Amino acid sequence: MAGMAETGNASLEVSLEQGGLDASALHRLADAIASGHAAAPSDDGAAFLARIERLATSDRQPRELATQLPLLRRRSARRVRHLQDVPQDILYDLAGQLVGFMRRGLPREANILANRYLDVAPQGASGWAALPLFVSLRAAEAGDPALAEDALAPSAPRLVVIGGLSGTGKSTLARLLGTLLGRIQGARVLRSDVFRKRLAGLAPEMRLPPAHYTRHSDEATYEALFESADDHIACGNSVILDAVFMSRSERDVAEAIALRRRVPFTGIWLEAPERDRIARVSTRSADASDATPEVVREQSRLSVGELAGWHRMRVNRPIDLIIPAARGVIERGR
Numbered sequence: 319m320a321g322m323a324e325t326g327n328a329s330l331e332v333s334l335e336q337g338g339l340d341a342s343a344l345h346r347l348a349d350a351i352a353s354g355h356a357a358a359p360s361d362d363g364a365a366f367l368a369r370i371e372r373l374a375t376s377d378r379q380p381r382e383l384a385t386q387l388p389l390l391r392r393r394s395a396r397r398v399r400h401l402q403d404v405p406q407d408i409l410y411d412l413a414g415q416l417v418g419f420m421r422r423g424l425p426r427e428a429n430i431l432a433n434r435y436l437d438v439a440p441q442g443a444s445g446w447a448a449l450p451l452f453v454s455l456r457a458a459e460a461g462d463p464a465l466a467e468d469a470l471a472p473s474a475p476r477l478v479v480i481g482g483l484s485g486t487g488k489s490t491l492a493r494l495l496g497t498l499l500g501r502i503q504g505a506r507v508l509r510s511d512v513f514r515k516r517l518a519g520l521a522p523e524m525r526l527p528p529a530h531y532t533r534h535s536d537e538a539t540y541e542a543l544f545e546s547a548d549d550h551i552a553c554g555n556s557v558i559l560d561a562v563f564m565s566r567s568e569r570d571v572a573e574a575i576a577l578r579r580r581v582p583f584t585g586i587w588l589e590a591p592e593r594d595r596i597a598r599v600s601t602r603s604a605d606a607s608d609a610t611p612e613v614v615r616e617q618s619r620l621s622v623g624e625l626a627g628w629h630r631m632r633v634n635r636p637i638d639l640i641i642p643a644a645r646g647v648i649e650r651g652r
Contacts (some may be wrong), residue, residue: 432503
């Protein structure tokens with residue numbers, strides 16, 4: 319698979335056998351795959367589409383292909399590369415990696431890998447929506463008809479929003495909840511910190527100077543975040559939004575998207591003492607967030623207003639208790 323050799327195939331296999339990879343290792347793998355795809359030459363999109371039309375032979379695959387084909391035709395010229403001696407959509411190649419994790423019983427790792435890939439190599443909402451078809455076809459190629467069938471199981475979209483002051487662990491919780499929602503690849507996790515860097519033309523972990531954090535920058539970041547969430551839901555994808563959501567207006571817009579699209583909405587507000595939040599941001603490294611202890615203290619002095627309809631959750635306790643609590647909140651909102 320593209321990118322596998324660059325991460326060290328043997329060490330990756332060992333890590334998987336030992337129970338999976340942590341988020342940082344998965345991010346490095348996704349980055350390596352994306353770099354390999356970017357370096358590969360373009361290839362014939364029509365040849366790739368003809369190939370997957372031949373591969374789509376199960377009961378559900380032709381129906382899914384018919385749904386995705388108009389978008390695939392429009393985007394195939396940009397996404398098809400010469401990989402493994404054949405023309406392949408880069409997301410079809412990524413799906414092979416996802417199947418490897420899923421067949422080992424590691425769906426969370428697959429979700430984290432897929433989200434990171436689209437964070438560093440954006441493919442839009444239609445790209446995320448194409449993954450179930452590609453996973454199904456790759457699973458069939460791997461001789462796993464059960465996974466090929468499961469990949470195309472329907473799942474109604476929904477919107478989950480995780481807010482809270484910096485240092486409350488929003489991104490960690492979003493990653494851990496990603497497989498609870500959506501189709502085979504899980505929910506698309508959209509993080510405001512990643513969008514802010516993208517708008518500035520930077521990779522997620524590159525730091526922005528404090529002067530860049532302005533009201534105008536905040537508004538542009540949330541606008542892009544909301545536009546992407548709306549696009550994803552329109553394409554049938556479930557979404558987790560990960561941002562501070564300090565203002566009532568930001569929270570209202572998120573809920574309005576769900577209302578307009580007629581999908582279930584769940585708002586979760588994370589809370590922790592200031593000392594815990596400072597400790598958390600002080601120990602971060604290679605993270606998209608630029609929050610500092612000073613930012614945490616400034617946020618503590620501000621009012622977030624009314625949190626009507628949101629579920630407030632204390633996070634100064636073990637993650638093993640937080641995840642079931644969050645899961646229960648989401649499931650009650652179905």
